[in-house]
Amino acid sequence: MSPGKGFALGFVAGLTVAGGAFLLLRDNMATERDAARMSDFDAHIRQLDQTVSRLADRVAMERTGVPVAATPAQSVATNADESGRPATNQASEIAEADALVDLGLQTGHWTRRQHDELEAAIADLDVREQGRIKARVAAAINAGEVQMDMRR
Numbered sequence: 548m549s550p551g552k553g554f555a556l557g558f559v560a561g562l563t564v565a566g567g568a569f570l571l572l573r574d575n576m577a578t579e580r581d582a583a584r585m586s587d588f589d590a591h592i593r594q595l596d597q598t599v600s601r602l603a604d605r606v607a608m609e610r611t612g613v614p615v616a617a618t619p620a621q622s623v624a625t626n627a628d629e630s631g632r633p634a635t636n637q638a639s640e641i642a643e644a645d646a647l648v649d650l651g652l653q654t655g656h657w658t659r660r661q662h663d664e665l666e667a668a669i670a671d672l673d674v675r676e677q678g679r680i681k682a683r684v685a686a687a688i689n690a691g692e693v694q695m696d697m698r699r
Contacts, residue, residue: 640671644665647668648680658697659698
């Protein structure tokens with residue numbers, strides 16, 4: 548074999564090994580990234596599961612009038628929000644925000660003014676309650692029960 552052929556063969560073999568190593572490292576990075584995403588998804592799923600459980604308990608309580616036994620974690624979450632304020636302070640704010648949403652659902656229209664009033668009413672609520680209240684409006688709009696008019 549001539550030295551030129553040996554050099555070319557060695558060069559091609561080196562490129563092949565380097566390409567394989569690159570593909571292997573890329574696959575490992577993708578696997579690590581996928582594992583991190585799966586961990587994030589798992590955390591989100593657990594959070595959604597807890598939220599659905601709380602909402603189901605709330606619906607059951609509203610239907611039957613009998614409080615559902617709360618787990619210690621739930622009782623702590625319902626007694627104080629993230630800022631440490633008692634939930635009783637938020638109860639009136641939640642009721643006010645729900646009343647604003649109910650009014651919009653009854654009229655069948657959602658205006659810029661109503662949006663601004665709702666944003667002001669829920670500004671001090673915890674993120675979960677804000678999401679729940681906004682989800683009611685979004686669901687009604689998506690179902691065609693409420694027409695948006697953001698000009699006013």
